[in-house]
Amino acid sequence: MERVEEMLRVARTYYIYSLDTNHTDSSWKPVLQIYTDLDEDKKTQFEMDNYAALKYLLLDSDNENSTKNIIQRARENARGIQDHLTREVWEEVNAMYHSINRSFVTLKLASSDALEIIDLFLKHSMMYAGIMDVTMQRGIGWNIMKLGKFVERSIETLILTDKQFELFDYDLCTERGITNWRFLLLSLAGYEAYLKTYRSNKHNQQVLHQVIFNADFPHSVLYCLNQIDRSLAVLAQENSNPEVADLLRMFGRMHSKVRFTDPLTLQQENIKQFFQELKHDLQNFNSKLRLIFFSY
Amino acid sequence: MTEDHFLNEYVHHENTWDEMYDSKNIRHQYSHVFSMLKHLDVDSMSNRHRLAGELFLNQGITFTVYNNNEGIERIFPFDIIPRIITGSEWREIEQGIAQRLKALNHFLKDIYHEQQIIHDGIVPAELIASCPHYIREAYGVRVPYDIYVHISGIDLIRGSDGKFYVLEDNLRTPSGVSYMLENREVTKRIFPDILSTSNVKSVSHYPMLLHEILLELASSQVSDPYIVILTPGIFNSAYYEHTFLAKQLGIDLVEGRDLVVDNHKVYTKTTKGLKQVNVIYRRVDDEFLDPLVFKQDSLLGVPGLLSTYRKGNVAIVNAVGNGVADDKAVYAYVPEMIKYYLNEEPILNNIPTYQLSDPEALKYAISNIDNLVIKNTNQSGGYGMIMGNSISDKDWVKAKAEIEKNPRNYVAQPIIQLSTVPCFINGKIQPRHVDLRPFALCGPQGIKLVPGGLTRVALTEGSLIVNSSQGGGSKDTWIIDND
Numbered sequence: 001m002e003r004v005e006e007m008l009r010v011a012r013t014y015y016i017y018s019l020d021t022n023h024t025d026s027s028w029k030p031v032l033q034i035y036t037d038l039d040e041d042k043k044t045q046f047e048m049d050n051y052a053a054l055k056y057l058l059l060d061s062d063n064e065n066s067t068k069n070i071i072q073r074a075r076e077n078a079r080g081i082q083d084h085l086t087r088e089v090w091e092e093v094n095a096m097y098h099s100i101n102r103s104f105v106t107l108k109l110a111s112s113d114a115l116e117i118i119d120l121f122l123k124h125s126m127m128y129a130g131i132m133d134v135t136m137q138r139g140i141g142w143n144i145m146k147l148g149k150f151v152e153r154s155i156e157t158l159i160l161t162d163k164q165f166e167l168f169d170y171d172l173c174t175e176r177g178i179t180n181w182r183f184l185l186l187s188l189a190g191y192e193a194y195l196k197t198y199r200s201n202k203h204n205q206q207v208l209h210q211v212i213f214n215a216d217f218p219h220s221v222l223y224c225l226n227q228i229d230r231s232l233a234v235l236a237q238e239n240s241n242p243e244v245a246d247l248l249r250m251f252g253r254m255h256s257k258v259r260f261t262d263p264l265t266l267q268q269e270n271i272k273q274f275f276q277e278l279k280h281d282l283q284n285f286n287s288k289l290r291l292i293f294f295s296y
Numbered sequence: 297m298t299e300d301h302f303l304n305e306y307v308h309h310e311n312t313w314d315e316m317y318d319s320k321n322i323r324h325q326y327s328h329v330f331s332m333l334k335h336l337d338v339d340s341m342s343n344r345h346r347l348a349g350e351l352f353l354n355q356g357i358t359f360t361v362y363n364n365n366e367g368i369e370r371i372f373p374f375d376i377i378p379r380i381i382t383g384s385e386w387r388e389i390e391q392g393i394a395q396r397l398k399a400l401n402h403f404l405k406d407i408y409h410e411q412q413i414i415h416d417g418i419v420p421a422e423l424i425a426s427c428p429h430y431i432r433e434a435y436g437v438r439v440p441y442d443i444y445v446h447i448s449g450i451d452l453i454r455g456s457d458g459k460f461y462v463l464e465d466n467l468r469t470p471s472g473v474s475y476m477l478e479n480r481e482v483t484k485r486i487f488p489d490i491l492s493t494s495n496v497k498s499v500s501h502y503p504m505l506l507h508e509i510l511l512e513l514a515s516s517q518v519s520d521p522y523i524v525i526l527t528p529g530i531f532n533s534a535y536y537e538h539t540f541l542a543k544q545l546g547i548d549l550v551e552g553r554d555l556v557v558d559n560h561k562v563y564t565k566t567t568k569g570l571k572q573v574n575v576i577y578r579r580v581d582d583e584f585l586d587p588l589v590f591k592q593d594s595l596l597g598v599p600g601l602l603s604t605y606r607k608g609n610v611a612i613v614n615a616v617g618n619g620v621a622d623d624k625a626v627y628a629y630v631p632e633m634i635k636y637y638l639n640e641e642p643i644l645n646n647i648p649t650y651q652l653s654d655p656e657a658l659k660y661a662i663s664n665i666d667n668l669v670i671k672n673t674n675q676s677g678g679y680g681m682i683m684g685n686s687i688s689d690k691d692w693v694k695a696k697a698e699i700e701k702n703p704r705n706y707v708a709q710p711i712i713q714l715s716t717v718p719c720f721i722n723g724k725i726q727p728r729h730v731d732l733r734p735f736a737l738c739g740p741q742g743i744k745l746v747p748g749g750l751t752r753v754a755l756t757e758g759s760l761i762v763n764s765s766q767g768g769g770s771k772d773t774w775i776i777d778n779d
Binding site: 019112177178192197 | 484485486487488489491492498500501504507508511519520521543544545546547
């Protein structure tokens with residue numbers, strides 16, 4: 001569900017961006033590269049077509065990662081663990097599932113009302129997060145959901161950030177105006193926070209700080225790791241699996257790497273490597289987490 | 297398009313410049329929009345109109361009307377059909393406004409220092425001496441980079457000859473920029489396909505430009521300047537805009553009571569203690585800014601602010617005392633200022649203006665009132681305007697007596713038929729008169745205009761008054777570069 005929210009936010013930002021500039025300047029290719037495994041020909045075919053790109057990202061059943069497929073899987077999961085969820089959480093997931101299958105969604109996405117559909121499901125996602133927060137008991141179920149949510153969020157942030165830096169050839173020295181960073185910041189719901197927090201014109205370093213190292217920004221990698229740390233501690237206490245100590249060590253190394261890296265020391269040469277290592281560590285951590293808590 | 301399509305019902309006025317039609321044909325800048333609108337029916341247009349209203353309401357882009365102690369939230373009426381200006385027309389507007397602002401900046405510096413323009417007999421001394429917006433306390437104050445007008449909204453109209461004229465200069469706290477930005481966002485929702493295929497210039501970088509200028513105005517010795525927006529508070533009609541800009545710029549919104557002056561420095565009261573303010577973007581008028589200098593009973597300002605400003609410890613945007621340059625009587629001298637300070641011919645023309653302090657002009661105005669509009673130089677927002685062609689005899693007798701009592705406070709101008717644009721009103725497409733307020737920003741790097749502006753519409757049939765306080769609405773303004 002975290003991926004749905006993030007993807008919708010990216011789609012929303014990109015869709016609006018495509019209306020705001022000359023059509024030739026905006027291509028869906030970077031978004032399709034992040035969220036789909038389409039072959040190059042298809043990506044080229046969809047890149048200038050708002051409807052085709054949105055339809056593939058949101059509704060296409062052949063796209064494993066489409067909003068529709070993710071919601072369907074989330075509903076199946078929720079059905080299987082209904083006894084651990086509150087009625088309100090289940091009803092919200094169920095409502096999302098039925099909404100996305102209604103015919104008006106496809107029709108509106110193909111019309112000038114596409115933004116209305118993106119907003120509808122973005123609201124559903126936020127509603128889901130709010131309902132979960134308000135109604136769920138702070139027990140094992142809650143902490144597992146939190147772990148999943150923040151692992152996913154940290155990976156999403158990292159992928160989006162890496163993509164943005166890749167477009168700039170990981171060049172931190174050439175200063176770029178805030179307009180160049182708006183897409184990333186809006187996609188991470190951090191544009192207003194950025195403007196309030198950072199005051200100089202050194203946007204490259206500041207954006208890097210906000211999205212990776214800012215412990216108060218809810219989409220930063222460090223914030224996510226801090227949240228994972230808390231939930232992991234609770235779960236580890238209640239789990240006797242000897243592998244847990246390994247998992248904690250693995251997480252501790254990754255967490256420390258982010259906590260104790262000085263952003264100013266990251267230069268063009270090592271920033272790419274930093275992102276790649278972090279992504280790799282997070283994916284390994286995620287696999288191990290699944291192995292310990294969900295595979296018996 | 298069927299014969300009874302709503303677009304076929306459009307009948308523009310004779311002897312008025314219509315932005316969409318010349319005498320018979322669609323102007324080329326409208327042809328794409330027109331062809332796209334042909335595919336829509338009245339219901340579809342009505343739905344878009346309704347959606348636009350909902351979007352404004354849900355985002356809180358409203359102003360409050362008080363009636364029987366109850367506040368009613370109203371939206372600033374928005375017409376969904378965009379107003380389109382070509383790239384070449386825009387370039388002329390851009391150059392004309394930049395030229396005018398350059399001259400007005402020179403004038404403000406001059407009038408608060410050497411007053412050479414008075415000594416050289418270009419502007420009469422009595423005009424400045426009698427101007428209520430000339431702030432004696434600002435005399436001799438040095439402002440950063442000698443920039444007085446950082447943010448301006450110069451109102452333009454298009455006459456029946458198709459030329460743009462300057463209607464008035466707004467150099468104090470011009471409002472409406474949030475509507476320019478929000479109108480575009482709403483258009484993205486209601487006409488995304490038309491917008492994306494029309495090659496429309498973006499306006500979304502305005503907050504970034506403004507923020508850069510505010511940062512540059514802080515003393516160079518401050519590495520991390522603290523900027524605030526000073527608002528009169530939630531009851532101000534433009535409060536939405538103040539909050540909008542604070543969010544878009546990432547700066548704090550404060551009221552007078554949040555600020556304090558100590559030892560000629562301004563501070564904001566924060567939960568962590570006092571924090572020094574380096575730049576104030578004020579949306580409070582001069583006369584309320586400092587109760588120690590101006591209105592003593594003002595609760596909107598900050599005691600001691602002006603002394604801090606004089607010492608150069610805080611930059612105030614726009615500068616204190618700008619009202620003298622946008623006074624409606626001083627307006628008539630702007631073309632002369634352009635020649636005097638820049639040695640250039642004005643690119644944008646003024647509307648001929650009669651100073652009623654001149655007995656000859658007063659006599660002329662009284663005998664030709666049917667063709668003139670008389671404006672009170674101390675009022676804005678469409679208030680204090682006398683439309684000579686529609687005033688009743690009884691009201692004119694009363695107004696004439698007032699004018700004769702203090703003619704300095706009045707100017708007369710010929711009634712200009714503002715251009716018309718198509719508007720979608722009550723399920724029909726109808727012509728309505730409009731003006732245009734482009735927003736210009738002036739900083740150390742020069743003058744910049746975002747390609748667009750606020751098109752204000754007189755929504756009442758036949759009305760020439762576009763002010764929101766008088767029943768006006770707005771439109772998204774598109775600058776398209778396809779010529």
